[in-house]
Amino acid sequence: MDYILGQDDRAGQCIFDRAPDKPCDRKELILCRGSHIVILLNRFPYANGHLLIAPVRHVGELSDLLPDESAILMEHIRLSVAILKKHLRPHGFNIGLNIGSVAGAGLADHLHFHVVPRWRDDHNFMTVIAEIRAIPQHIEQTYDQLLPDFQNLLHGPLS
Numbered sequence: 001m002d003y004i005l006g007q008d009d010r011a012g013q014c015i016f017d018r019a020p021d022k023p024c025d026r027k028e029l030i031l032c033r034g035s036h037i038v039i040l041l042n043r044f045p046y047a048n049g050h051l052l053i054a055p056v057r058h059v060g061e062l063s064d065l066l067p068d069e070s071a072i073l074m075e076h077i078r079l080s081v082a083i084l085k086k087h088l089r090p091h092g093f094n095i096g097l098n099i100g101s102v103a104g105a106g107l108a109d110h111l112h113f114h115v116v117p118r119w120r121d122d123h124n125f126m127t128v129i130a131e132i133r134a135i136p137q138h139i140e141q142t143y144d145q146l147l148p149d150f151q152n153l154l155h156g157p158l159s
């Protein structure tokens with residue numbers, strides 16, 4: 001609960017643009033930052049392992065993406081799903097994109113995909129009805145567990 005309830009003293013600063021020169025950052029929950037892609041754990045997750053995957057460039061519209069960036073984003077969604085399956089063994093995923101604040105994008109200025117692992121009988125409905133989120137594993141434990149595989153992505157051709 002400490003991070004769910006914690007105040008972020010840098011509210012307003014784009015979370016995808018923090019620690020720009022580092023390949024990872026535990027404090028910012030950045031699992032992987034390449035020259036084109038940044039992947040982090042959502043600090044306010046709907047489920048354990050909830051990832052945010054964004055282009056490095058601060059753009060808000062799909063039409064702003066270059067073809068190479070689109071391909072790299074999709075490839076990293078694919079790779080991220082494989083890593084989450086390996087470590088967390090979810091039964092399914094919700095993967096999506098909210099564009100614009102009217103669509104529910106909390107960080108509307110910087111396009112990002114959500115990758116949310118799902119388990120049979122998980123309790124995500126609690127978020128809808130009561131703003132209570134049931135996260136069984138502490139986010140920093142999840143970060144440490146996932147970090148090596150996400151750092152390995154930086155050695156791939158598309159990072």
Ligand SMILES: [Zn+2]
Nearest residue numbers: 014017058110
């Ligand atoms: Zn940004």
